[in-house]
Amino acid sequence: MCRDNVMEMPIVFLLLHLFLIFTAHAVNPGCECLLFSATYGKDYGSFSSPDYPHPYQDNINCLLYTFIASRDEIIEITFKDFDVQKSHLDCERGDFLKLFLHLERPEVNEYTPWSGLLCGGFTDIPHVLYSSGPGLVLEFHTDRKTSNASGFLGHFRFIDRRMFQTDGQKLPGTMCDHQFISSNYSLTHGRFYSPRYPSSYPKNIKCAYRFRGRLKERIRIVFEEVTLQKGDL
DSSP states (O other): OOEEOOSOHHHHHHTGGGSOBOOSSOSSTTOEEEEEOOOTTSSOEEEEOTTTTSOOOSOOOOEEEEEEOOTTEEEEEEEEEEEEOOOSTTOSSSSEEEEEEEESSSOOOTTSOOOEEEOEEGGGSOSEEEOSSSEEEEEEEOOSSOOOOOEEEEEEEEEEGGGGOOSSEEOTTOSSOEEEEOOTTSOSOOOOOOTTTTSOOOSSOOOOEEEEOOTTOOOOOOOSOOOOOTTOO
């Protein structure tokens, strides 16, 4: 069970011992959970590592930052500061922040696939992250080695996911193929997105976007943003 929390972070972590243990759907029964489900009229809410900006504790077994949006929203995470001790290049051991970006429900367990691991300094990480659905979880671990690292500070906000809907028609029987056909009843312009945009796209996919204009029409395509992982075409 998580306890809702969007209080000022220094107060939060002074009261951290009051939070309930997240046993029902946690990665392990020892996880503690902070729940963020509203910004209470502000443009964004804040979250941070324990004791920030002072060095965080060692031997944090599992601290979950759980963000819950409404059904038609996604979550935007913006890191304002990040300093997590880096013991290994792949961040799989030592101190790290594990990302769960693609959740339909704000729940994780030991079988939930994670999206990435973060450690190191501010220049080592992506500064902005997006969920693909209404749930996002950050899982914080530290080892037994004492560190002078200050941890992290971030902002979160909820965004209407309908802003990123492709205007074309999805072809039946396909995962992500779309067609755009000009007619008297269609818009003269529109938008198209890769799957899960603005979050990271899935692995091993192939999407086709087919555009068909009418006689004497030409099609103009403008890419506003293209970010592809090395090896993807």
